[in-house]
Amino acid sequence: MHSFGYRANSLLTFAVTILAVMCAMASFSDNLNTPSPSSQVEVLSINWFQRQPNGNDEVSMTLNISANLQSMFTWNTKQVFVFLAAEYATPKNSLNQVSLWDGIIPSKEHAKFWIHTTNKYRFTDQGSNLRGKEFNLTLHWHVMPKTGKMFADKIIMTGFRLPEEYR
């Protein structure tokens, strides 16, 4: 009954159980944190705006993004993935989400940032609907834990408009 094998087995089982419980508790403790992030985005300029040969509108813009996501970090946070998406509706599509910029925040020290950038991914429509189009810029974030459940949320910033003419 008290052979080496049995003792090793029960020790291993116990250790794995404790580890699983601790992982579950760490993941659960994320629920106790209520983040209060803030963000501000400015469209500084429209660099160019044209219709591609395949008929899709494409625009290039310079953005100024500032955000403070420090309250999102807990002891179980490995990183926060943050991205800015342009969101708008067209007659054909009820929702278009186009990611313009993204970044990985590895630690709390880097979570308060200010960045001046052109759009990292192409802002292309499916069709030719962008002239004079009103759109939202939404800052999304996905919190990746060291272990457990992933969290996501967003801040919607409204009231942006593209120019009426190509340039």
Next chain:
Amino acid sequence: MGWIGETVDSIKSIQIRQVLSQAVSLGMIVTSALIIWKALMCITGSESPVVVVLSGSMEPGFKRGDILFLHMSKDPIRAGEIVVFNVDGREIPIVHRVIKVHERQDTGEVDVLTKGDNNYGDDRLLYAHGQLWLQRHHIMGRAVGFLPYVGWVTIIMTEKPLIKYVLIGALGLLVITSKD
């Protein structure tokens, strides 16, 4: 003789009843694993509820050997979600993040573009030739939870089959020779 002789004797001395009960308990282990897997499939609605990350394209978020729990609900797919998708002509599913979504007004169908966090460009190069967008039927599920390192067990087992056979053999021997 010594140890080997004792083992041979112990194998000889096994009665038919003991053999049967061991076969039953072995069967119980296998079937309960199957039941858990199928139950997970039902709950999550995904055909493979747990996947192992095989590449480093989502680093530093997901590393090789991490385990992801998938969920497939009716909820629409949105930008930023991490989805697991199958491309026609590729056997191994890919875990990447959605960066663009276009959802139709009339049918509700979606066009989705994905990218690995650690990759420089988007995934159009990985898609089938000429394919610009992923549709709903390509997507197997979205990642909802994360457990580090555990997937290394399966990676080692698939890449070094010898270890798998040694492990199975040792376990089998343990089952046969155990006296209670």
